[in-house]
Amino acid sequence: MRKLLATAAVALASLSGQAFAEGSDVKLLPVSFSFEGPFGTYDYHAVQRGFQVYKEVCAACHGLSLVAYRNLQQIGLSEAAVKAIAADVQIRDLNDVGEMADRPGRPADRFRSPFPNELAARAANNGAYPPDLSLMIKARPNGAHYVYSLLQGYEDFAKLTADQKKAMGLAADFKMQPNMQFNKFFPGHQIAMPKPLNEGQVTYNEEAQKEGIKNDLPQLAKDVVHFLAWASEPKMEERKKTGVKAVLFLVILAGLFYAVKRKVWADVH
Amino acid sequence: MASTQGGPPAFNNSVVRWIDKRLPIFTFMHHEYGVFPTPRNFNYWWSFGGIAMVMLIIMIVTGIVLAMNYTPHIDFAHDSVQRIHRDVNHGWLVQYLHQNGASFFFIAVFIHIFRGLYYGSYKNPRELLWILGVVILLLMMATAFMGYVLPWGQMSFWGATVITNLFSAIPVIGNDITTFLWGGFSVDNPTLNRFFSLHYLLPFVIVGVVVLHIAAMHVAGSNNPIGIDPKGPQDTIPFSPYYVTKDGFALIVFLTIYAAVVFFAPDFFGEPDNYIKANPLVTPPHIVPEWYFLPFYAILRAIPDKLGGVVAMFGAIAVLFVLPWLDTARVRSARFRPIYKWFFWVLLIDCFILGYCGANPPEGYFVPLARVATLYYFFHFLILLPVLGKLERPLPLPNSIAESVLKKSAS
Ligand code: HEM
Numbered sequence: 001m002r003k004l005l006a007t008a009a010v011a012l013a014s015l016s017g018q019a020f021a022e023g024s025d026v027k028l029l030p031v032s033f034s035f036e037g038p039f040g041t042y043d044y045h046a047v048q049r050g051f052q053v054y055k056e057v058c059a060a061c062h063g064l065s066l067v068a069y070r071n072l073q074q075i076g077l078s079e080a081a082v083k084a085i086a087a088d089v090q091i092r093d094l095n096d097v098g099e100m101a102d103r104p105g106r107p108a109d110r111f112r113s114p115f116p117n118e119l120a121a122r123a124a125n126n127g128a129y130p131p132d133l134s135l136m137i138k139a140r141p142n143g144a145h146y147v148y149s150l151l152q153g154y155e156d157f158a159k160l161t162a163d164q165k166k167a168m169g170l171a172a173d174f175k176m177q178p179n180m181q182f183n184k185f186f187p188g189h190q191i192a193m194p195k196p197l198n199e200g201q202v203t204y205n206e207e208a209q210k211e212g213i214k215n216d217l218p219q220l221a222k223d224v225v226h227f228l229a230w231a232s233e234p235k236m237e238e239r240k241k242t243g244v245k246a247v248l249f250l251v252i253l254a255g256l257f258y259a260v261k262r263k264v265w266a267d268v269h
Numbered sequence: 270m271a272s273t274q275g276g277p278p279a280f281n282n283s284v285v286r287w288i289d290k291r292l293p294i295f296t297f298m299h300h301e302y303g304v305f306p307t308p309r310n311f312n313y314w315w316s317f318g319g320i321a322m323v324m325l326i327i328m329i330v331t332g333i334v335l336a337m338n339y340t341p342h343i344d345f346a347h348d349s350v351q352r353i354h355r356d357v358n359h360g361w362l363v364q365y366l367h368q369n370g371a372s373f374f375f376i377a378v379f380i381h382i383f384r385g386l387y388y389g390s391y392k393n394p395r396e397l398l399w400i401l402g403v404v405i406l407l408l409m410m411a412t413a414f415m416g417y418v419l420p421w422g423q424m425s426f427w428g429a430t431v432i433t434n435l436f437s438a439i440p441v442i443g444n445d446i447t448t449f450l451w452g453g454f455s456v457d458n459p460t461l462n463r464f465f466s467l468h469y470l471l472p473f474v475i476v477g478v479v480v481l482h483i484a485a486m487h488v489a490g491s492n493n494p495i496g497i498d499p500k501g502p503q504d505t506i507p508f509s510p511y512y513v514t515k516d517g518f519a520l521i522v523f524l525t526i527y528a529a530v531v532f533f534a535p536d537f538f539g540e541p542d543n544y545i546k547a548n549p550l551v552t553p554p555h556i557v558p559e560w561y562f563l564p565f566y567a568i569l570r571a572i573p574d575k576l577g578g579v580v581a582m583f584g585a586i587a588v589l590f591v592l593p594w595l596d597t598a599r600v601r602s603a604r605f606r607p608i609y610k611w612f613f614w615v616l617l618i619d620c621f622i623l624g625y626c627g628a629n630p631p632e633g634y635f636v637p638l639a640r641v642a643t644l645y646y647f648f649h650f651l652i653l654l655p656v657l658g659k660l661e662r663p664l665p666l667p668n669s670i671a672e673s674v675l676k677k678s679a680s
Pocket of ligand 1: 381
């Protein structure tokens with residue numbers, strides 16, 4: 001089977017090798033989100049703040065191609081605000097005379113990706129590919145906690161002590177590759193994404209500030225993860241709400257059936 | 270509707286009468302499901318055949334709706350599943366029902382099969398009934414495997430690559446077969462298209478075999494927990510209303526668990542990697558199939574030779590085909606087989622161990638563990654069952670089903 005896997009995995013050798021290295025032993029940072037658990041819901045204030053972080057920071061490199069601007073109405077933005085956000089973006093499309101040209105975005109457009117294709121994205125990122133974030137939270141084990149930790153997992157490799165390195169299970173001959181950053185939580189510990197978020201990088205609006213929402217790194221990371229969780233499953237709340245009704249209905253139906261069954265069988269036992 | 274046992278039913282509705290005279294479908298249903306004499310002592314393990322059938326129907330209905338919105342093209346398939354989630358009304362529900370339905374279908378069928386193993390339902394006169402069941406299992410596996418490829422995620426792609434590559438182990442013609450399966454020289458768009466076509470077709474083939482399976486059951490009659498044949502009317506009860514209500518209750522409990530997973534943990538059985546679009550250039554670190562294939566996957570990898578692994582994997586199912594002749598015991602139910610009873614549980618645990626090995630990379634102690642478990646699996650069917658049937662002294666059987674039921678409720 002090993003031989004087989006080797007033939008099947010022809011590409012493994014040519015792989016850059018860092019994207020899917022073995023999982024690390026480092027524990028993720030503790031955090032809890034309102035959307036977790038069977039009855040959890042999104043906190044749309046957090047989702048809106050997270051959208052701001054995505055738009056101002058991550059959108060420079062990462063696409064969100066499964067989300068349309070109109071979907072933002074679901075997180076509480078007004079129709080006019082959504083129109084304005086879409087119109088701010090230039091979408092390449094066929095024009096009236098059949099040529100490709102830029103036009104202002106419309107609510108029905110999907111989020112414009114920062115690069116026209118993967119090659120362009122790699123060329124702009126030292127050969128690394130910033131993946132589309134639409135499904136990122138579902139595409140990693142324990143995705144919300146992982147991305148939350150990842151965004152805060154950058155360390156200066158040169159300053160790590162021997163003990164710290166050992167605790168993270170780094171091999172003795174571990175060396176940083178050029179253009180790579182050290183990240184505690186990334187499998188293999190070397191990530192091509194420069195540290196994307198820093199304390200105070202995004203300024204939240206007055207409303208958020210009045211609520212006492214800070215813009216330190218943990219808060220920014222938490223908010224953008226909240227937004228990405230929403231983006232990965234916008235129908236989650238509908239799913240859970242329907243689920244409560246469906247399961248309740250089935251439980252009652254089961255009770256009824258049991259009663260009928262007992263009655264029917266009374267003369268057999 | 271009349272309820273006279275045996276004789277032609279007298280229908281009150283004139284339309285029903287008119288139709289029934291020309292096509293006796295109502296009489297058929299009445300005989301086979303209404304008054305059909307059924308052993309009176311079924312336990313709930315007997316409900317899983319009906320449950321499996323309902324799952325099959327759910328899979329077909331949700332599958333047809335999905336197919337209306339799915340795009341079988343490598344560039345669009347992954348996104349189209351997400352469009353179903355996001356832009357089709359209740360598409361998320363249909364997709365999650367289908368995705369988890371496969372798992373619950375297998376749960377029902379595995380229970381159904383082990384029920385058969387425990388109570389000796391495969392023995393004379395039910396050999397053909399059993400063999401048709403194994404055919405259904407094979408068809409289900411093929412259907413589920415191809416279905417998993419359709420969303421075109423990383424596991425879809427790499428699972429398909431690993432499994433289709435197996436056929437290249439066949440001497441001489443292996444490579445040609447693989448090329449034929451792929452429709453090219455690797456898993457690619459033609460592969461996706463033919464898998465979609467077959468994934469739509471096979472469930473209807475399963476329906477056909479299920480019809481034969483049930484027809485055979487209605488000829489041989491059902492087995493029952495004590496494994497002796499009904500001897501007269503006191504041993505049986507009409508299917509309706511007794512088993513309609515009992516199976517109905519079991520079905521709804523089963524559906525409740527299914528619904529709980531669909532609505533509250535829809536990715537429970539899934540792999541995060543399959544939310545990444547397939548990329549032929551990036552191999553996931555651990556390629557694992559869906560859970561219901563894990564025991565077979567473990568057997569495949571337990572043999573250090575590619576062809577040998579493939580033979581063993583298919584052999585694991587092939588032994589089920591000849592099981593009615595491997596088991597030499599005359600007594601059907603394990604209740605009266607004091608030694609076999611224990612080995613049944615050992616086999617069940619063995620299958621769980623195999624599944625556990627299949628879920629983990631073939632390293633360290635998983636390698637010897639998988640080998641021992643594989644060996645034991647074949648030992649059970651090929652050596653233990655033929656020998657045990659000759660050596661074991663069964664407990665005395667009750668005289669009749671009625672007697673055993675009445676004794677139980679008296680004590
Ligand atoms: C699509 C999957 C299947 C469906 C829908 C199905 C359906 C049914 C139904 C409705 C029954 C009658 C109720 C019962 O006894 O539980 C039955 C009986 C039976 N099935 Fe299946 N079945 C399936 C797969 C299988 C498989 C895979 C096997 C074995 C390898 C199998 C073996 C049997 C046997 C031996 C009986 C007779 C059981 C007895 O009366 O003791 N079935 N099946």
